[in-house]
Amino acid sequence: EAECSYVTYYWQNGIEQTLMMLDYYLYTKDKQFAKETLLPMAESIADFYYRHYPRKEGKLFISPGQALETYHQADNPTPELAGLKYTFSKLIDNTEGLMNFYQKHVIKNLLKEIPDLPIGKDSTGGNVIMPAYTYSKAFSKENAELYPVFPYRIFGVNKPGIELASNTFNNRGTSFSNCWSQDAIQMAYLGMTEQVR
Numbered sequence: 735e736a737e738c739s740y741v742t743y744y745w746q747n748g749i750e751q752t753l754m755m756l757d758y759y760l761y762t763k764d765k766q767f768a769k770e771t772l773l774p775m776a777e778s779i780a781d782f783y784y785r786h787y788p789r790k791e792g793k794l795f796i797s798p799g800q801a802l803e804t805y806h807q808a809d810n811p812t813p814e815l816a817g818l819k820y821t822f823s824k825l826i827d828n829t830e831g832l833m834n835f836y837q838k839h840v841i842k843n844l845l846k847e848i849p850d851l852p853i854g855k856d857s858t859g860g861n862v863i864m865p866a867y868t869y870s871k872a873f874s875k876e877n878a879e880l881y882p883v884f885p886y887r888i889f890g891v892n893k894p895g896i897e898l899a900s901n902t903f904n905n906r907g908t909s910f911s912n913c914w915s916q917d918a919i920q921m922a923y924l925g926m927t928e929q930v931r
Contacts, residue, residue, distance in 0.1 A: 740873065743800040748779045749817035750885055756825055768832050776825055777837045783818060784844045793849040801865040801878035804907070808866035808878075810849055816882035819848050851882060853898075862902040875908040883920045890923040900924050 755772045758764075788795050794810075801811035822841050830838060852864040865878035879902050882888040889899030903924055911917050921930045 739806045740803045742806065743798055744803065745782075746802075746811070746813045746817055748775075748782070749814065749821055752776050752779050752825070753817070753821040753885060756821065756828070760828060765832060768829055773829065773833055773837055776822070777840060780818075780822060780837075780841045780844050783814075784840050784847075789847065792847070794844070794847045795849075799866070801869055802876040802881075803874040804872050804876045804878055805865055805869035806873055807870040809868045810852065811866040811869070812851055812863060812878050813881040813886075815848055815851055816886040816888055818844065820882070820886040820888050856901065856905045860901050860905075861898050862905050863898065865907075872907060875910070877906045877908055877916070877920075880906060880916065880920050883923050884916055887923065891925040896924065900926070 752772070752775055755767075755775060759768045759772050783794065783796070787797070796811060796814050797809040799808050799811050799814065800806050801808040802813055805811070822845055826838075826841060826845070833841075849867075852867045853861055854864040856862045863879045863882060880899075883890065883899050883903065887893075889895050903920055903926075908915075909917065918930055921927075
């Protein structure tokens with residue numbers, strides 16, 4: 735069978751699932767769930783990224799990779815960088831007291847090695863978040879550059895950098911409001927109430 739290039743290196747869903755599980759724990763405060771389900775999952779995801787990829791200039795270098803289904807070849811894709819930083823920082827802040835020694839070790843060391851998000855320029859010279867450090871042509875319509883707004887809520891109302899995130903949204907690769915589009919969710923997080931309506 736031929737390989738499907740849309741999902742060859744599409745592994746960030748494990749990060750997103752970990753975040754959903756963390757949000758569930760924060761809502762329920764179910765420590766048994768955290769210890770038996772959430773933290774073993776988080777450990778596995780952190781361990782994979784920590785051990786699987788090389789380092790470049792002392793930072794994690796996710797390559798080969800891809801930015802969602804849109805960019806089939808990408809180095810240090812934004813969804814992974816944002817997801818790792820947001821999810822595992824939030825995990826440490828809220829569950830460190832429930833973690834075993836290895837979970838703390840691998841997660842804290844991974845967090846030290848996550849590169850900054852890739853920043854580029856729009857057509858007018860304004861700063862925007864890029865989909866990855868380097869990336870191929872687009873094959874789909876997911877806006878990988880906006881994953882730091884949702885699902886990884888690094889940017890939003892009353893958070894630093896909202897201008898960068900808003901400018902990225904206004905220059906996004908694809909604009910549409912049907913099917914699986916996240917435009918409305920991202921508009922809400924960025925306080926764009928008129929556009930959400």
